[in-house]
Amino acid sequence: MRTKFALGDEVRVIRAIRNDGTMYGYATGELLVRRGSTGFVRSCGTFLLDQIIYQVHFLTSDMIVGCREQEIISAAAAWHAGHFQYGDSVICRHTLTVEGKVAVRSGARGRIERTDQGENGEIYTVMFGERWFQVPASAIKLLEE
Structure with missing residues (x-):
């Protein structure tokens, strides 16, 4: 090796x-x-x-x-840090709906479960309650604890 x-x-x-x-x-x-x-x-x-x-x-x-x-x-290699990382606590900025029904209300707390780079920027898998949602960085903000 x-x-x-x-x-x-x-x-x-x-x-x-x-x-x-x-x-x-x-x-x-x-x-x-x-x-x-x-x-x-x-x-x-x-x-x-x-x-x-x-x-x-x-x-x-x-x-x-x-x-x-x-x-x-x-450290000299190109790097895009993103906004969040696994385990970060976040707050939903917008109400999220599934098939027209409210699934997550604005202000709900969640946790980052996965980070990805999508075609249109950063995508995060966030657990709100018992459900996972894929959301863009603009839909969440870091919860300052």
């Missing part, structure tokens, strides 16, 4: 990094690093002999986290 990044390279996380149970002091599933954050490669190794893991130091949070090679890109 060949490594893609060298020691000292600046890299960007392309998906949220959550605790898989290996970070002491953090709950399993807790957000460690938001996607789009940049850090510097400190070392690299392998996991189960088939995955390259980079130890990345994120200076803004002063956190050192293990990242799989497919979770990072060069």
Whole structure:
């Protein structure tokens, strides 16, 4: 296996990094690093002999986290961060209807379950109550907690 990044390279996380149970002091599933954050490669190794893991130091949070090679890109590479990421709490800006019936009222709280880049911009899968809806970024706003 060949490594893609060298020691000292600046890299960007392309998906949220959550605790898989290996970070002491953090709950399993807790957000460690938001996607789009940049850090510097400190070392690299392998996991189960088939995955390259980079130890990345994120200076803004002063956190050192293990990242799989497919979770990072060069910090110099083109990047579109989007507005939201998985797990973000959001508020619906507009009433959503299904077949003419109100399904979600304006102001309802939801949670981002998936992010995508559609042909016309960002598309998010949001769970409102017990249902999932695909909505554009303009239909939701981040809930400041």
